[in-house]
Amino acid sequence: MTWSFIGWILIGLSAVLLIGFSFFFKNRGRYTVREVPGIQQLLSARAAALEKGNKLHLGIGQRMWSGLYPGSGLYSLSILPKYLDGEIRNSGAMRVSSGDGVLTVLARQIIQNQYGDRYSFLLDQNPVKSDLPAPTPASSTAGLLNLLSFEKVSSLTLVGNYGLESVLFSEALHTNAGAFFSAVGNLTSQAALYPSKKDLLIGENIFLLPVAFSGKDSAQPAWTTEDILRIVVIFIMVAAVVLKLVGLL
Amino acid sequence: MPVLICPVCGAENPISGEKCLKCDATLDGVTPLDAPVEGLSGDESLGSPTKDEQDLPGLLQSLKDEGDIGEVEESLQNGLASNDDLSDIFAEKEASDEEVVPDWLERIRQRAKEEPDAIGDVTQKISAALETIADDKDENKHDDFQSWIENIRKPGSAHSEDQPANELKKENLPSRLSDEDWLMRIRKAEGKLxxxxxxxxxxxxxxxxxxxxxxxxxxxxxxxxxxxxxxxxxxxxxxxxxxxxxxxxxxxxxxxxxxxxxxxxxxxxxxxxxxxxxxxxxxxxxxxxTQENQAGQQHRPLRKIKHWIWRLVISLILISGLTASLLVWDNADISGAFLSPQNAAFLSWSEARQPGGSLLFIVDFQPGYFSEIMQISKPILGMMLEKDMEISLLSTTPSGELLFENLLAESTGEELAFTDLGYLPMSSLAAYGIANHVENELLQTPESPIVLPAEGYDGILLLSDQAEDVQIWVEQLTALMPETQVLLLLTSQAGPLSLPYWESGQVDGMISGVVEAAAFESAVSGQTVSPVGMRAYQLGSGLMVLMLLLGLTLKNRPDKDDIGEGAQ
Amino acid sequence: MKKILSAIIIIATGLLTLAGYLFREALSPVLALFTDWAILLIGIAGILGIGYLLRMHILRVAKKQKGNFYSIFLIIVFLLTVISGITLSPQSEYFKDMILNVQIPVEASLLGVVAITLLYTSLRVVRIQGWTPLSIGFLSSALIMLILNSGLIGFKPDSLAGRIAGFIQRMPVVGARGILIGMALGGLIVGLRVLLLLDRPLGED
Structure with missing residues (x-):
């Protein structure tokens, strides 16, 4: 048995658990949602900004694909429709940006679908926008900093892939007395933000975000599966260490 | 009619009683109060009559004309506005029922028996209220509530002049409002107080x-x-x-x-x-x-200025320090930097290359890291070019080709030819794609197909500034091209997280950061090399250490702005 | 019908790519085709993204929004770059200098600003996070890594001090790996959710 084979077993197990729990939670009770202070902070900042008619901004990442943080691009796109609730759609007081053309195009499509599900996107005078401040990470950083300044954004949420530059966004919001929230999957960003922001989502906690927005429980099977997988992986690692110690591996 | 309210259970007792009829508690010292009329106290039930109600029905009017009823009618007209007046009337009425029945009342009762609708609304309500009082009298259901209503009326009541109950002074209040209050004691006992x-x-x-x-x-x-x-x-x-x-x-x-x-x-x-x-x-x-209110109380402008001053001071220290180190002290001693195992492996691999071999360079770094990457890759590029290696380039940044040209020019001082495999916008797919194309020995480009080395590359050298890019390339390439040697030239920020790939044997050599690069160059040249900007790098690290230590002395109490709650 | 078709395409592509790792020889041509298509589509999406970028700045200028001066500057420089790239070709010395002599210093300056900001924010670690195990771990590992990586102190790799230093240097990496394993599991679940159509990011839910 190779490590690769063990990996395939994990993938298979994940798929089976995911499907199983999806059926289970469809018919039965709820999986207890972990409380994350940062998410509550984000939701209240978002609500306050909307109430005051201020601008919101959602950064969905500097790039779509990342090996070290797999799925983070997809994850940020999956958050977008949940972030776009009715109030935001109607007010249009939000802008979505990324540093990757692919993300921008897909985000735009998602936004249009969200409007399309309810009423004509074209009829809306002030819809939520999806923009590409610039095509490379560094230029995108400069572009986004400008946007934050000119539009007086009062709530910035970063998800997906961002690097060291996220600390610049954080400080820009700090200067504007705005709320900054990060659910960035990138370790570099998390380390850079840790000294200046209290309620960061770190590690796999970032995957809790969609449920917090949607208020639905559709991600609960994923959480359950993830928790089980984590235990399985810990068990495998401990077992591997023990086997290595006794010379069987 | 004065009654005594039991201080323990709140039951009404006759004025002459010494003990409570209900709970046997002593009534010594209890101040007599007028008996309240339950059911008539609230405005909702029997409040001041409306204009229509004050209009007596025709029957009552005819009775009035006949005499004897004037007294009662007058009471109703004048006193219905006060519930307490009503209670007196009812009390009198109760008493009179037991004593002598006047003629007029006898006639009313007689006529009412014959004609159910003969009595007016007010009289019906009064009768109903009297029945209610009679039913509830023994149950004492609303003692507490009624007494409470009385307390409401006490100060400044509009009827205080006429009503005995309203004349209650503080010292005359029922004992329920004192410390011995039975209700308060129950609350205390139940922990509700x-x-x-x-x-x-x-x-x-x-x-x-x-x-x-x-x-x-x-x-x-x-x-x-x-x-x-x-x-x-x-x-x-x-x-x-x-x-x-x-x-x-x-x-x-x-x-x-x-x-x-x-x-x-x-x-x-x-x-x-x-x-x-x-x-x-x-x-x-x-x-x-809550936050909205808190936010309004903050003194933002002052804090903004404070932050700005801090930033300015730190910026000035850093810029002046770095400038001075670059201009004056740029002769760092790095004799303490030793060649680590991954550097030594890189060196061994470089020395083992045969002239005329083929190498694939992957440029996967942002232009901002150019100077650091240049210092790291310079000795390697020099060695490879000396051996007349055939160089190909694949880039995942738009300006990758230009950056690599500059790298070659800076390293060798001259422009050298290389095969450009093009720009691929997505590194994960790029790795996957190049592996497949290398296998097929052909890369289709818009201009013309590029023939790739038939036996694969002697080595793939990745120039990167991000550990995540390293992971993509290493994991994809080692899975898809296990025979090909992969070597890493990384910035110092990408190094630590990439080290496990060296330790697991997935890469054949690695250099990260200017310190390792200097040690490598020193090993290649046989003399200690002090890289450009080394002192500035050390100064920057030292300043960061200083700031972290300085931060330990600050108060452990963040402002709302600090923790991102100043959104509003 | 449209949803079913897109679902079939998603599942088929995903499973084929996964199977490519197991049956590489058999599926190599198909996978090469898939990756080429994907790269092409991504390239087109990138161009569309640049279109959106231009559109945003043109609208900003047209509506005379705040900061439209920068937008005018961007549009001019963009057009200049595109035209000179087409006419001169990327191999031109002039073009090369124009790009790199702007891009490298500008990006390096941005990194400098990041460095200053990090210096400033590092003052606030304890103030923001308080004395918690995580903040203590963060502080101590940051200090140790900064000192060890500065080049001021050197140890022979095979000496005892060198081994201890190496062990200490690996501690943050161990923590980071732990976080990354959690991230990888989360990523795996996200991918599977899309593949199994439990999640549709493009908004059919």
Whole structure:
């Protein structure tokens, strides 16, 4: 048995658990949602900004694909429709940006679908926008900093892939007395933000975000599966260490 | 009719009684009170009659004309506005029922028996009320509530001149309002009584008194936005609910208002069944409102200036320090930097290359890291070019080709030819794609197909500034091209997280950061090399250490802005 | 019908790519085709993204929004770059200098600003996070890594001090790996959710 084979077993197990729990939670009770202070902070900042008619901004990442943080691009796109609730759609007081053309195009499509599900996107005078401040990470950083300044954004949420530059966004919001929230999957960003922001989502906690927005429980099977997988992986690692110690591996 | 209210159970007892008829508690020292009329106290049940009700029916009018009824009618006309007057009337009426029945009343009763509708509405209501009193008298259901209503009326009542009950002074209040109050004791025993001073002892702090005063115009509702009252600070449960500018305080007091009614009303019936989602929305709203109020109290401009000054000072220190180190002290001693195993492996691999071999360079770094990458890759590029290796380039950044050209020019001092495999916008797919194309020995480009080395590359050298890019390339390439050697030239920030790939044997050599690069170059050249900007790098590291240590001395109490709550 | 078709395409592509790792020889041509298509589509999406970028700045200028001066500057420089790239070709020395002599210093300056900001924010670690195990771990590992990586102190790799230093240097990496394993599991679940159509990011839910 190779490590690769063990990996395939994990993938298979994940798929089976995911499907199983999806059926289970469809018919039965709820999986207890972990409380994350940062998410509550984000939701209240978002609500306050909307109430005051201020601008919101959602950064969905500097790039779509990342090996070290797999799925983070997809994850940020999956958050977008949940972030776009009715109030935001109607007010249009939000802008979505990324540093990757692919993300921008897909985000735009998602936004249009969200409007399309309810009423004509074209009829809306002030819809939520999806923009590409610039095509490379560094230029995108400069572009986004400008946007934050000119539009007086009062709530910035970063998800997906961002690097060291996220600390610049954080400080820009700090200067504007705005709320900054990060659910960035990138370790570099998390380390850079840790000294200046209290309620960061770190590690796999970032995957809790969609449920917090949607208020639905559709991600609960994923959480359950993830928790089980984590235990399985810990068990495998401990077992591997023990086997290595006794010379069987 | 005066009665004695039992201080223990609240039951009414005759004025002559020494012990409570209900609970046998002593009635010594209990002040007599006029018996309240239950069921008639509230305005809702039998309040002041309306104009229509005051119009006596024709039957009553005819009886009046016949005489004898004038007294009662006068009482009704003048006294129905007061419930206490009514109670007197009923008391008299009760007494008169037992004694002599006047003729006029006898006639009414007789006619009422014959004609059910002969009596008017008012009389019907009075009869119904009398029946109710008779039914409830023994049960004492509303003693507490009635006494409480009486207490409301005490100060400044409009009927105080006529009503004995309204003449009650503080010292004449029923004992329920004293420390021995039975209700208070029950509350204390059940733990429902709030801590702090007895609310009934605080003059003017009673919610009910406040409500009465408000109704009479002696007090006006405080404007939202006023400072929190002293009573709030003292935790006074019964203080005015709208005296604070803090919505949260209002909210708390709104909940507390229910407390006085708790023993009277069935509070369970007032509970609202809400879902978790609704509860979350309530919590969210509460947080938003609280923060909104808190945000308004902050002195932002001052803080903004403070932050700006800090930033300016730090920037000046850093810029002047780095400039000085670059211009004056740029002769760092790095003799302490030793060649680590991954560097040594890189060196061995480089020396083992045969002239004329083929190498694939992958440029996967942002232009901002150019100078660092140049210092790291310079000795390697020099060695490879000396051996006349065939070089190909694949880039995942738009300006990758230009950057690599510059790298070659800076390293060798001349422009060298290389095969450009093009720009691929997505590194994960790029790795996957190049592996497949290498296998097929052909790469289709818009201009013309590029023939790839038939036996693959002697090595793939990745120039990267991000550990995540390293992971993509290493994992994809080692899975898809296991025979090909992969070597890493990385910035110092990408190094630590990439080290496990060296330790697991997935890469054949690695250099990260200018310190390792200097050690490598020193090993290649046989003499200690001091890289450009090394002293500045050390100074920057030292400043960071200093700031972290300085931060330990600051107060451990973040502002709202610091923790990102100043959104609003 | 549209949803079913897109679902079939998603599942088929995903499973084929996964199977490519197991049956590489058999599926190599198909996978090469898939990756080429994907790269092409991504390239087109990138161009569309640049279109959106231009559109945003043109609208900003047209509506005379705040900061439209920068937008005018961007549009001019963009057009200049595109035209010179087409006419001169990327191999031109002039073009190369124009790009790199702007891009490298500008990006390096941005990194400098990041460095200053990090210096400033590092003052606030304890102030923001308080004395918690995580903040203590963060502080100590940051200090140790900064000192060890500065080049001021050197140890022979095979000496005892060198081994201890190496062990200490690996501690943050161990923590980071732990976080990354959690991230990888989360990523795996996200991918599977899309593949199994439990999640549709493009908004059919």
């Amino acid at each position: 709030p801590e702090g001073p007895d609310p009934t002892e605080q003059k003017g702090n009673s919610l009910l008194q406040w409500l009465i005063a408000l109704e009479e115009g002696r007090e006006t509702p405080s404007k939202l936005g006023d400072e929190t009252s002293a009573a709030d600070e003292e935790g006074d449960e019964f203080s005015s609910p709208i005296t604070s500018g803090d919505y949260q305080v209002v909210n708390e007091q709104t909940q507390k208002i229910a407390t006085p009614f708790k023993d009277v009303l069935d509070i369970d019936r007032l509970m609202v069944d809400i879902s978790d989602e609704e509860q979350e929305q309530v919590n969210l709203f509460e947080t938003v409102v």
